[in-house]
Amino acid sequence: MSKNSPITKTFTKIRNFTSPLGLIGSITVTIIVLLAIFAPWIVPHDPFAIDATKRLIPPFWVDGGSTTYLLGTDHVGRDILSRLIYGGRVSLLVGLFSVIISGVIGLLLGLLAGYLGGTWVDHVLMRVVDAILAIPTLLLVLVAIVVFEPGLITLIVVIGLTSWPQYTRLVRGEVLSVKQREFVQLAYTLGAPHTYLIRRHILPNVVSSFIVVATIGIASAILTESSLSFLGLGVQPPDITWGGMLNDGRNYIATSWWIATFPGLAITITVLAITFVGDWFRDVLDPRLKQGGEGNE
């Protein structure tokens, strides 16, 4: 019995935490999230403060750098480190909320299409999915942003409403295969209602691959946000974004490399770390690894 106590379970989970990339990924993501949440209290300088006398100071380890501005300043004298920490807030908000929107839509439509597999509902849905997937997301977002006013909310909604088809396709495929499994057929022979079959048998068996893909979806939403902000179509100044910072540094890349390099690194590290976590989830969510091994006869 003690084998099933919550404490033992947690320990087993930790012991099973053998993926070093997963560990690195989750620690990195945790740090980035904490930094974003507590940004106002930890930034060394006011990230918005312009100071013409402090323009283009390099990072502290470069000649002319100072430990006051660890990662240097930009072309109008704002502290890069402080701006990086603030920029993470926008990236994470966009990543998280756009995936919540697209995930919910994608999951529901995927369940519907998969469960009704082969019927006209499924066919119509999948043709819509094909059509949307055929158009580059960036192009869709560009059009939407021209119509609506660019900004944080627009960005979240637009990315959310354009990236659900990948989840629908994934979930539909998983549902189609789980539906064929004998335990679903068995429950069906017992006269189980549809809602029961979906809630009890199908959803729990598709949700783990969904979570894996959704996690990686956060990373790609962050990339989309950065690209748009870089193009000036995303979150508008004075709000700080990594993409916007990249844009700021574009003209100075030859002389003051640090302005564009650090936000670029931040994007890369964040996206990579989230991807590692996603891959790690794949293992963690497998019930066979949850606790104990094969029983013996």
Place this chain on the structure above:
Amino acid sequence: MKAEEHLLEVKGLRKHFSDQKDGPILKAVDGVNFHVERGETLGIVGESGSGKSTIAKMIMQLEKPTEGEILFHGKNITSLTNAAKRKLQIIFQDPYGSLNPRMKAKDIVTEPFFIHEKMPKRERYEQALKLLQEVGLDKEHLNRYPHQFSGGQRQRLSIARAIALKPDLIVCDEAVSALDVSLQAQILHLLSSLQKTYGIAYIFIAHGLPAVRLISDRIAIMYKGEIVETGTRDEIFENPQHDYTKSLLAAVPPSHPRLREDG
């Protein structure tokens, strides 16, 4: 209830598949008649592709017959109420595939109860324990997931779930074929002792004659979608009539090296 009414009766059952609209037709089941009485075991033997599993699926209404009818307690199965359906259960070959990997043993075996109505936790626990004990498992297994059981234990779990609603008939679709021989014997024993206790009838589908012989009262031999011979166990084994039955019997490996064909 009429005296001559069979527990299950299959009349003129056919199932034809075709890939394309005008493509070739595969006659998986082609005009099959048989019946099962209360408390007896009917063995259905046939090789892969003989249509025996398709029959199981049609009885469970997982496939629609192309033609023919299936009567359970004298009523067409398509008109059965949920309550009547519960008296008809199935056990599959692969116990792992038939157990939801994300459900605990206690939830799996009591699922037939709570699909239609809510069940208090306490009662579910008691029912689950009773069912597990009935198939030779115990308290310690209640909270385990399917992957934590061995192959034989998983099949016991499927049996526990199948008997939960005290069915009149269980279709055993290759229920022991995937198990090691010593486990096969255990599961066969379990099935026959449950039959004695509860008077359950079985349709025992298998591709091997020896296992079928141990448990069946009557046996139907299937070949290419048709039943080529039906008889009591002794009739089939002592005095087979059809050539196919004879070749199946001849193909059973010897039980002792002395009995090798080549001496």
Place this chain on the structure above:
Amino acid sequence: MSEPLLSVNNLVIQFPARDKDKITVVHDVSFHVNQGEVVAIVGESGSGKSMTSLAIMGLLKSEGEVASGAIHFQGRNLLALPKNERRKINGKDMTMIFQEPMSSLNPMLRIKTQIAEALKIHHPDISKKAIQEKSIDLLRQVEINNAEAVANRFPHQLSGGMRQRVMIAIAIANEPQLLIADEPTTALDVTIQKQILSLIKNLNRKNEMGVVFITHDLSVVADIADRVLVMRQGKIVEEATVFELFDNPQHPYTIRLLKAMPTLETDTDTIDSLMDDPAQLERLEDGPFQTISDTHFVRKKAGADDEG
């Protein structure tokens, strides 16, 4: 007696485990196979029988490793051979067939191409014409009547029994001294199983080929084996000639397996007596090997003559 074709000495195979040091799946296994002899390894799933055969073929996946022991084939220690020497033996002097021929055949290639490949690997200079003749001849040897037609097909166009015949044709393409057959008939229908068993027997006799036959089914053993090794939980618990084993089984586990063997002779009223108590099986303890005869050994506690 001359040197055996294959001898396995004190083989130990281990797998790394998540939270423990290592799991030993094969414990101290020793046996030999003479030329022209069929040795069956019998055991249930997890007994280590397949691991042993994979180790002999050098096919243990990266996780599993031979921790100690030696495997001698035609007098050479396989475990000490460099990889390229090893490769020359596999597929030529020693070959293997598996339970599921579909997954060992390339679905994209015609049967004739796959047989030709097997021939070319070990005879790079062989002519096209010779390959063609030899391929057809091989298919005939495995008792395929319309050999020319089958040679032009793809694996999915053949039945399970046909595929297993093709696998055997590929396996014997280079006239091997030793064939390792891992449950080759388990996935087949009984009538087909019978044909494949008699095919293997014929090849064994005709070519004086040694066979290691791995199975969980004692009735198949009764049909094909000269000698039998019974494996349980990674150990050999009994070794005997097939007649000794069936007439005078010694180890409780062997007795149990024989009793559970589904046959046409079993008294149908004795189904109750077939009930195995899993807990009782757990209590079986293995002692050192005792010698029953020159060819019959059993791992049993001294004095423990009775079952259980």
